[in-house]
Amino acid sequence: MNLKDTIVALATPAGAGAIAVIRVSGTDAVSIVAPLFRAKSKKDLANEPSHTLHLGNIVDEKRILDEVLVSIFHGPRSYTGENTIEISCHGSPYIQQEIIQLLVRKGCRSAEAGEFTLRSFLNGKMDLSQAEAVADLISSENQASHQLAMQQMRGGFSNEIKKLREELLNFASLIELELDFAEEDVEFANRDQFSQLVMRIQKVLQKLVDSFSVGNVIKNGIPVAIVGEPNVGKSTLLNALLNEERAIVSEIAGTTRDTIEDEISIGGIGFRFIDTAGIRETEDVVESIGIKRTFEKISQAQVVLYLFDTSRLRHPEINTEVHPTRHPELVSRSNSSKESAGPTLEQVKVEIGKIRNQFPQKPLLILANKIDQLTDKEVDFLRSQVSDLMSISAKTGEGVEELQNKLLEFVNTGELRNNNTIVTNSRHYNALLQALEEINKVQEGLNANLSGDLLAIDIRQALYHFGEITGEITNDDLLGNIFANFCIGK
Ligand SMILES: Nc1nc2c(c(=O)[nH]1)N(C=O)[C@@H](CNc1ccc(C(=O)N[C@@H](CCC(=O)O)C(=O)O)cc1)CN2
Numbered sequence: 001m002n003l004k005d006t007i008v009a010l011a012t013p014a015g016a017g018a019i020a021v022i023r024v025s026g027t028d029a030v031s032i033v034a035p036l037f038r039a040k041s042k043k044d045l046a047n048e049p050s051h052t053l054h055l056g057n058i059v060d061e062k063r064i065l066d067e068v069l070v071s072i073f074h075g076p077r078s079y080t081g082e083n084t085i086e087i088s089c090h091g092s093p094y095i096q097q098e099i100i101q102l103l104v105r106k107g108c109r110s111a112e113a114g115e116f117t118l119r120s121f122l123n124g125k126m127d128l129s130q131a132e133a134v135a136d137l138i139s140s141e142n143q144a145s146h147q148l149a150m151q152q153m154r155g156g157f158s159n160e161i162k163k164l165r166e167e168l169l170n171f172a173s174l175i176e177l178e179l180d181f182a183e184e185d186v187e188f189a190n191r192d193q194f195s196q197l198v199m200r201i202q203k204v205l206q207k208l209v210d211s212f213s214v215g216n217v218i219k220n221g222i223p224v225a226i227v228g229e230p231n232v233g234k235s236t237l238l239n240a241l242l243n244e245e246r247a248i249v250s251e252i253a254g255t256t257r258d259t260i261e262d263e264i265s266i267g268g269i270g271f272r273f274i275d276t277a278g279i280r281e282t283e284d285v286v287e288s289i290g291i292k293r294t295f296e297k298i299s300q301a302q303v304v305l306y307l308f309d310t311s312r313l314r315h316p317e318i319n320t321e322v323h324p325t326r327h328p329e330l331v332s333r334s335n336s337s338k339e340s341a342g343p344t345l346e347q348v349k350v351e352i353g354k355i356r357n358q359f360p361q362k363p364l365l366i367l368a369n370k371i372d373q374l375t376d377k378e379v380d381f382l383r384s385q386v387s388d389l390m391s392i393s394a395k396t397g398e399g400v401e402e403l404q405n406k407l408l409e410f411v412n413t414g415e416l417r418n419n420n421t422i423v424t425n426s427r428h429y430n431a432l433l434q435a436l437e438e439i440n441k442v443q444e445g446l447n448a449n450l451s452g453d454l455l456a457i458d459i460r461q462a463l464y465h466f467g468e469i470t471g472e473i474t475n476d477d478l479l480g481n482i483f484a485n486f487c488i489g490k
């Protein structure tokens with residue numbers, strides 16, 4: 001990738017649209033486009049001031065390709081920091097390609113993925129964490145992830161890091177200066193002040209490191225596993241939550257064999273719901289693989305929803321000696337297969353206990369489903385038996401909204417509301433962890449009255465990790481990795 005080239009790419013999505021924007025950036029942007037542009041006002045584009053907009057035609061020799069609007073940005077006053085021209089043409093894929101090919105013939109190179117933003121970074125228009133936020137912003141699909149990306153793009157996080165880095169750098173220089181006067185036993189860096197700074201940095205770093213658990217979840221969606229025995233209504237609940245017929249629902253136990261997942265935003269937060277294969281003893285090879293996967297999904301989930309079917313509970317108070325007038329369909333079901341009668345409430349509690357034992361840290365919501373089949377008295381009885389019970393009907397939607405509210409309670413959105421800095425990027429998280437480790441060493445060194453040269457080594461290491469975040473320290477591989485995940489034209 002030659003960064004001296006003038007590059008061109010479609011900035012809007014591929015395909016037909018009302019209007020498409022083609023972006024040209026680099027030293028020759030203006031000198032390449034100006035001769036191809038015939039302004040209505042006869043002006044020469046090359047003489048126009050920055051941040052102005054011009055109507056005219058794009059012409060290839062004598063042929064008019066399109067009537068367009070052209071905007072001009074003189075470097076360094078542009079997104080990339082280079083000369084930039086944007087051509088807004090009619091949104092036909094044919095016109096887009098004709099104009100782009102014309103520009104390539106006249107000396108532009110097709111841009112690589114993320115190259116405009118890479119140049120913006122290299123030209124000092126933004127730091128690395130801000131550039132990464134641009135990609136997050138484009139992919140944000142709900143209010144929370146949008147807010148975090150926006151915050152990061154505006155530099156909130158980088159500024160915090162940069163300030164700490166500068167203060168630390170000051171002390172590092174003072175300590176290193178002492179080394180030059182080793183014989184004279186001077187102390188330029190006041191150890192008490194330094195120790196205070198180190199403690200402040202530890203606090204900030206720890207806060208940022210801790211925020212990742214929230215940030216990561218907000219960025220990627222909170223995984224919620226829906227589990228329970230076959231046929232209890234897991235897929236019906238998934239569909240109700242997603243408001244879409246996403247999973248197949250049937251009265252046949254074992255319908256869902258593999259996990260199905262999809263994401264939806266509730267209250268501005270993304271939730272990823274994972275419908276799983278019903279858990280039961282089975283000889284069926286495929287089904288048992290599905291069940292194994294269910295347990296994997298539980299371990300990956302942030303919250304687990306355990307469903308059971310109230311209409312099949314065997315219990316004196318709740319039984320399926322059904323009221324024939326209310327549920328004629330159930331009469332035939334329970335009559336035809338006595339052996340398929342469901343578990344007792346005690347057995348359900350045992351099953352829930354097993355999951356609790358296996359995943360002690362995981363919030364587990366117990367959902368008594370199909371309450372539309374019960375009388376109010378039966379529902380009351382159920383609630384009195386299981387304290388943390390939510391009763392729902394996935395089929396009628398009863399209780400689903402309460403469930404959504406309950407799910408929102410699991411997300412600590414306080415930090416988000418308080419506008420605290422939240423780390424969302426695992427690269428930043430790793431760098432922060434490493435910086436914290438080094439800072440802890442510095443603190444230990446101070447406590448142990450370590451000599452300046454040894455302190456300086458750990459300080460330099462910490463500085464290195466700070467620099468990784470904002471991009472003062474970087475390398476081609478890292479940049480390649482980050483920007484390769486961008487779309488072309490960004
Ligand atoms: N048409 C268009 N829309 C766009 C972009 C773009 O590049 N082109 N952006 C691309 O992501 C975003 C806006 N970001 C931009 C950031 C800086 C400058 C710019 O010209 N900066 C100059 C001048 C600042 C000023 O005069 O206030 C500078 O930084 O010096 C332009 C767009 C979203 N919308």
Ligand SMILES: Nc1nc2c(ncn2[C@@H]2O[C@H](COP(=O)(O)OP(=O)(O)OP(=O)(O)O)[C@@H](O)[C@H]2O)c(=O)[nH]1
Pocket residue numbers: 229230231232233234235236237248249250251252253254255256257276277278279369370371372373392393394395396
């Ligand atoms: N009356 C009533 N029926 C329900 C309710 N929820 C689900 N059902 C029915 O129960 C049956 C099983 O529903 P599914 O959603 O396929 O159950 P599942 O837990 O995904 O089953 P598997 O995928 O086989 O493990 C279907 O006939 C649904 O219509 C409910 O709240 N009330």
Ligand SMILES: [Mg+2]
Pocket residue numbers: 234235236247248249255256275276
């Ligand atoms: Mg299912």
